[in-house]
Amino acid sequence: MAAMAKHRQKTEDTSFDDSTRDLTAVEDFSHQGDDDEDGDGPVVFICGKCKLPVGDSLSWAGSEDGQNQIHLKRVTDNVLVGKESHLYEPTKRSRCLIVDLSCRGCHSSLGMVYVSTPKNLDYKRFTFCFNVADIDSYVLGSANQMVAAEGPKEQPVTLEYRGIVEQQLTEMKTLAVSMAQRLEEIEAGLQEGCDES
Structure with a gap:
């Protein structure tokens, strides 16, 4: 009986023996x-x-x-x-x-x-x-790729950046006013030409 138990123990040990793993x-x-x-x-x-x-x-x-x-x-x-x-x-x-x-x-x-x-x-x-x-x-849980939370890189608003934007807006405003004046002159010239005929 003891020999059988010893054989069973030996069989179980070799069945799950981790030392022989490659x-x-x-x-x-x-x-x-x-x-x-x-x-x-x-x-x-x-x-x-x-x-x-x-x-x-x-x-x-x-x-x-x-x-x-x-x-x-x-x-x-x-x-x-x-x-x-x-x-x-x-x-x-x-x-x-x-x-x-x-x-x-x-x-x-x-x-x-x-x-x-x-x-x-x-x-x-x-x-x-x-x-x-x-x-x-x-x-499960091994995924590591994520979408960035922030949008595209935006330039921070600094005093220098604000000055550049204001200068560009002033130039555009000046250009729009001069174009409006020129358009008025052209319209006035056309009106005079129509009145004379």
Whole structure:
């Protein structure tokens, strides 16, 4: 009995052993379900082809580097679960029955659900296992582009600027008055020409 408990403990420890992780794409996803210390929000996982949302990090169940997979407890209605199970052999000693996962939008393959597993793979049973290569992710709150609050750059009104504007207005006023006088002279000349004839 003690030997069996020790074997079970050893199996569980190796199943979730973080010390054997190498830096792969899975590691990018592996911390998304945790409350990150740097304040990142939840992650939305999307189909790699048509970008439909398939799940989020609030239903995180784990990850596996060896197979480049992430595991979720729940998924959206955009994930189609296959009806037919088939044999899958991840290693020579492990035979499993799985059903395929595909995207409702583009019907591309996304991963699998393990329906029957040997004891050492029980932690995968009935979780949605997504292939990291087939999905993308978006961290909520990661957008940083903003529209500037102020309008176009306006020149501040200084005494110098005000003086220039007043000078231009005076010049325009003078020009308008001289044009009006000239127009009166032309009209008067035309009137005299009409009266003489």
